[in-house]
Every structure is written in structure tokens, then in C-alpha cells.
Amino acid sequence: MSEEKFDRRSQYWFGLKDKGGYIHRERLRNQGYAPDVFDGRPVIGIANTWSELNPCNGSLNDVAEAVKRGVWEAGGFPLEFPAMSLSESLQRPTTMLYRNMLAMEVEELIRSHPLDGVVLLGNCDKTPPGLLMGAASVDLPTLMITGGPMLNGRYQGQPVGSGTLVWKYSEQVRSGKISFEEFMAMESCSARSQGSCMTMGTASTMACVTEALGVQLPGAAAIPAVDSRKFTLAHLSGRRIVKMVEEDLKLSKVLNRKAFENAIKILAAIGGSTNAVVHLLAIAGRVGVPLNLDDFDKLGKDVPVIANMMPSGKFLMEEFFDAGGVPTVMKEIANLIHTDHITVTGKTVKENIEGAENWNKEVITPANKPFQAAGAGIVVVRGSLAPDGAIIKVSAASPKLLTHKGKALVFNEIEEYLKVADDPNLPVTPETILVLKNSGPKGYPGFPEVGNLPMPKKMLDQGVTDMVRISDARMSGTAYGTVVLHVSPESTAGGPLAFVENGDEIELDVPNRKLNLLISPEELAKRKAAWVPPKPKAERGWSKMYIEHVQQAHLGADLDFLVGSSGDYVPRHSH
Numbered sequence: 166m167s168e169e170k171f172d173r174r175s176q177y178w179f180g181l182k183d184k185g186g187y188i189h190r191e192r193l194r195n196q197g198y199a200p201d202v203f204d205g206r207p208v209i210g211i212a213n214t215w216s217e218l219n220p221c222n223g224s225l226n227d228v229a230e231a232v233k234r235g236v237w238e239a240g241g242f243p244l245e246f247p248a249m250s251l252s253e254s255l256q257r258p259t260t261m262l263y264r265n266m267l268a269m270e271v272e273e274l275i276r277s278h279p280l281d282g283v284v285l286l287g288n289c290d291k292t293p294p295g296l297l298m299g300a301a302s303v304d305l306p307t308l309m310i311t312g313g314p315m316l317n318g319r320y321q322g323q324p325v326g327s328g329t330l331v332w333k334y335s336e337q338v339r340s341g342k343i344s345f346e347e348f349m350a351m352e353s354c355s356a357r358s359q360g361s362c363m364t365m366g367t368a369s370t371m372a373c374v375t376e377a378l379g380v381q382l383p384g385a386a387a388i389p390a391v392d393s394r395k396f397t398l399a400h401l402s403g404r405r406i407v408k409m410v411e412e413d414l415k416l417s418k419v420l421n422r423k424a425f426e427n428a429i430k431i432l433a434a435i436g437g438s439t440n441a442v443v444h445l446l447a448i449a450g451r452v453g454v455p456l457n458l459d460d461f462d463k464l465g466k467d468v469p470v471i472a473n474m475m476p477s478g479k480f481l482m483e484e485f486f487d488a489g490g491v492p493t494v495m496k497e498i499a500n501l502i503h504t505d506h507i508t509v510t511g512k513t514v515k516e517n518i519e520g521a522e523n524w525n526k527e528v529i530t531p532a533n534k535p536f537q538a539a540g541a542g543i544v545v546v547r548g549s550l551a552p553d554g555a556i557i558k559v560s561a562a563s564p565k566l567l568t569h570k571g572k573a574l575v576f577n578e579i580e581e582y583l584k585v586a587d588d589p590n591l592p593v594t595p596e597t598i599l600v601l602k603n604s605g606p607k608g609y610p611g612f613p614e615v616g617n618l619p620m621p622k623k624m625l626d627q628g629v630t631d632m633v634r635i636s637d638a639r640m641s642g643t644a645y646g647t648v649v650l651h652v653s654p655e656s657t658a659g660g661p662l663a664f665v666e667n668g669d670e671i672e673l674d675v676p677n678r679k680l681n682l683l684i685s686p687e688e689l690a691k692r693k694a695a696w697v698p699p700k701p702k703a704e705r706g707w708s709k710m711y712i713e714h715v716q717q718a719h720l721g722a723d724l725d726f727l728v729g730s731s732g733d734y735v736p737r738h739s740h
């Protein structure tokens with residue numbers, strides 16, 4: 166058995182002068198590679214989440230080919246491999262049930278193969294965070310490319326933003342404002358090309374946030390999926406990852422506390438998705454960077470929302486790209502972020518954004534004339550209803566409901582609510598607070614995006630378009646409304662949400678960060694003592710393991726045994 170020592174990780178496979186080395190090289194040579202590809206050059210894995218079941222990631226095979234061009238050109242050896250694809254639009258009950266599975270899969274794939282560096286190709290909501298979590302637990306030099314948004318949707322000359330306008334128009338169909346035929350006509354106009362949702366939903370948010378973390382090349386996030394510049398960027402990323410291996414620029418050198426602080430500030434500046442909160446907490450947990458829910462409030466509160474983007478504003482990702490994208494946002498708030506942070510370019514943020522310009526100040530507003538004032542981003546509320554916190558996206562809420570007291574109308578499951586949402590006799594008024602239980606990480610299971618309960622038809626008929634809604638669920642990044650999410654601990658885990666009853670008064674006070682269930686401590690204790698936890702929804706397989714090990718929302722909803730890193734050790738060889 167060979168005991169040779171190598172400088173490069175892949176040489177522990179390809180550099181061996183024994184039977185094992187023979188087998189590792191020999192079988193790859195059936196692909197026709199020249200023998201010198203095994204000579205110690207950087208071997209670059211390309212983790213590709215392309216799938217026909219995930220239309221948002223449909224362009225990634227072409228991206229992978231462009232990356233390979235760059236890797237070959239820079240003297241590396243690219244090897245593409247498939248990783249689980251998570252399709253927000255098709256997968257049930259929710260892709261969030263599988264984000265940690267993708268993270269676990271990609272971690273093991275990277276570690277168990279002869280790789281020196283990795284390029285991660287993701288796009289739809291959960292693929293970028295899942296890939297990054299897994300890669301962070303290995304910690305090779307790593308670069309991400311998000312596939313990019315679809316071209317803007319248009320219907321009768323008007324923009325149709327994916328997700329966002331589906332919520333609006335589906336409520337208009339229910340209230341009879343538009344016909345079902347019109348609704349169907351919009352469907353064919355809202356997905357004009359390959360790519361992810363072109364609003365500032367979760368996919369676009371995570372693309373911007375990963376660029377702000379410093380793990381994508383500058384400008385990458387906003388390039389539309391079908392734009393030739395996306396493939397140019399992939400080509401350049403291929404060249405760059407080879408250099409990153411040579412410089413030993415590991416992921417942990419980029420993903421430090423400064424990176425997360427920058428990401429949180431950019432999240433606030435773009436009015437990004439609430440889902441970024443759980444993903445950033447989970448990624449930080451993998452690299453051991455201390456980060457908690459309150460950091461989002463503390464770091465985001467002085468940052469103005471400067472991206473006028475749906476769902477909070479009016480523009481779509483094509484305009485955001487044309488205006489300058491993330492480098493322009495970073496430049497506009499340069500005095501609020503760490504510009505000395507080192508990114509995958511090997512350069513600082515300051516150097517990366519030097520040439521950025523703001524080409525459209527209506528889309529990316531100047532920081533001193535912001536689209537929305539500081540404090541309109543994601544806010545953390547706490548109190549007797551959410552001892553470990555809950556979040557609300559202020560920019561997507563109705564200002565008048567941010568301080569509100571109302572009586573609870575409680576539903577144990579989203580399905581229970583949907584059955585009666587159109588009932589004209591539903592006991593609701595505009596002041597009612599809709600409360601949804603059993604929709605957190607353990608509860609559903611999988612922490613689905615059902616927190617923005619559709620408005621009751623009775624309210625829509627009265628012209629009421631928003632109400633306070635509170636749950637332990639998540640909400641689509643494309644959705645809007647006065648929606649309190651991620652209540653922690655969740656009801657299924659015995660959080661106070663479990664004990665709310667119809668008619669209880671609830672106080673939401675966003676300016677003072679409060680969320681209280683206004684019943685006496687004695688009454689709360691009595692209900693708690695009588696509470697019977699719901700039966701777990703799965704008795705076998707992944708779902709059972711997930712329910713038993715998933716952490717609460719305020720910790721990032723990772724599996725408890727996946728938090729942290731095992732590093733890039735070379736597993737023992739079997740040949």
C-alpha cells in the first residue's frame with residue numbers, strides 16, 4: 166500500500182503508483198482523457214443541479230460547459246457531477262424538507278471524490294444554500310454560480326413578476342375582478358425563458374446574498390439565465406477556480422463574520438426574501454461563524470431599502486441587472502459594509518466594486534434618497550408568543566397593521582384553512598389575526614411556504630387586501646402582506662403558538678419588536694399542561710430522520726448532526 170505524501174488532494178487518487186492509482190486513472194481513461202490530465206493539475210468538481218424536474222435550473226448544463234472551457238484553459242481538469250435538484254415549483258410537500266439532504270449529499274460527494282476545488286451550480290431557491298452548506302462542511306476552494314433569472318414576464322404590455330403577481334391575480338379571480346381566462350392568458354406570459362423567478366424572490370435574493378458573501382464573481386447574481394454574459398461569467402469562473410486552488414483560497418477564508426454581515430446588509434438593501442434568514446443561519450453554522458437571529462435586526466436596521474423590486478417595489482431582475490446589480494448596491498451602501506472583505510476573486514470588495522456605476526436610479530435608488538427608509542427590511546419580534554423570535558418583512562407589509570391588536574382565528578393546518586377560506590360565514594373582520602399552527606420544520610414536516618395564508622374571500626369582497634397572519638411557517642420570497650413568520654419554537658415542538666385558541670387577543674408591535682399572546686401566565690401554564698403533542702407525520706425514511714433532528718427556525722433549520730464541518734480529509738482508499 167502506498168504511503169506517499171502529496172501537495173494536492175486529488176493526487177491521493179491519481180498520483181498513486183499502485184493498484185489503487187491504476188484503477189482511479191484507468192477507469193477515467195475510458196472517457197478518452199489524455200494521460201497527462203492526471204499529472205497533478207487541479208481537479209475541479211462541477212456540482213450541477215440541472216434537472217428536467219426543476220425548470221429554474223434548466224440552463225445549468227450550458228453553464229457547466231462554459232465553466233469547463235475556463236478550467237481547461239487555466240490548466241485544470243474539470244469533472245462535472247450531478248447533485249440533487251430541488252424544484253420549488255413542482256416538489257411537494259416543500260423543497261425545504263430536502264435542503265439539508267442536498268447539503269448532506271453534496272458534502273459527501275465532494276469529500277469522497279478526487280477533487281481540489283469545486284464550482285457549485287444552483288438556481289432555484291434551495292439549491293444555492295444547500296450546495297453552499299454542504300461545500301462549507303468540506304472546505305475546499307469553492308466558487309458558486311447561480312443560473313440567473315428568467316427574462317421579465319409581460320402581459321398586455323405590463324410586467325408580470327413570477328410568483329408575486331400570481332398571488333395578486335389569483336385573489337382577483339376569487340373576488341371576480343378578472344376572469345379565469347385572463348388568468349390563464351397571463352400564465353403563458355410569465356415564464357419567457359429558462360431561469361429562476363425574476364422578482365426579488367428567494368432565488369434572486371439568494372443569488373444576491375451569495376454574491377455579497379463573496380462566493381460568486383462580482384456581478385454574477387443578476388445576469389439573466391439566457392444572457393450570453395452568464396456564460397462568459399461561467400467561463401471566467403472556470404479560470405478563476407483553478408487559480409483559487411493554486412492560491413489555496415478555501416471557502417472558510419471567504420465565509421467569515423464580515424461576509425455574513427455584508428450579506429445581511431445587502432439582504433436589507435435589496436428588500437430580500439425572509440427565507441435568506443434561515444439559509445444564512447444554516448450556512449454560518451457549517452463554518453462556525455457565530456450568527457443569530459438578532460444579528461439580522463441589529464445589522465439591517467440602519468440599511469435603507471434601495472432596490473425598488475417586486476414584491477416590495479415595481480421592477481424585475483432584468484432592470485436590476487441593467488442598473489448594475491449587486492456591485493452597484495454594494496457601492497451605494499459602501500459606507501455600511503466591510504469593503505476590506507476578501508472574496509473569491511482574491512481581491513477585496515472595495516476592489517471588486519471600484520468600477521460599478523448606477524445606471525438607473527429608479528431601480529437602484531441612491532442611499533440618500535432610498536426607495537424605502539432604513540428599518541423596512543426584515544425585523545425580529547419576540548414575546549410570549551415567540552420566545553425565540555419570529556420575523557416579519559416590513560417592506561412587504563401594510564404600515565397600518567405593523568402595530569395591531571386583534572382576536573385570533575386559529576387553524577391547525579393550512580388545509581383546514583383552505584377549506585373555509587371562501588366561506589362567506591367565516592367569522593373574520595379586518596382586525597382578526599389569522600393564526601396557523603403545525604407548519605414549522607418538524608410540524609408539516611419541512612417548514613413549507615404557507616405563512617401568507619390567502620386572504621379570506623369575505624374580506625376580499627369587502628375590499629380588504631391585507632390582514633395580520635401569524636405562523637411557524639415560511640413564506641415565498643415572492644409573496645407579500647403583514648405576515649409574521651418562523652415563530653420559534655414552533656407549535657409542534659411545544660412552543661406557545663401551540664396553545665393559542667380562537668378569540669385570544671394577540672399584540673403585534675413591530676416598532677417595539679413585540680409579539681405577545683395576551684393571556685395570563687396561569688392560563689398559558691394550564692393549556693401547556695393539557696397539551697398533547699401531535700403525532701409525528703412520518704414513521705420511516707428521510708422524513709422521520711428530519712423530524713427527529715431538524716433544528717428550530719431561529720437556528721437555521723439544519724439537522725443537528727450536520728452543523729459544523731468535517732473538513733477535506735482524504736477518505737481511506739478501498740482498492
Ligand code: FES
Pocket residue numbers: 221252253254288289290360361362366368
Ligand atoms: Fe424556482 Fe422561483 S420557482 S426560482
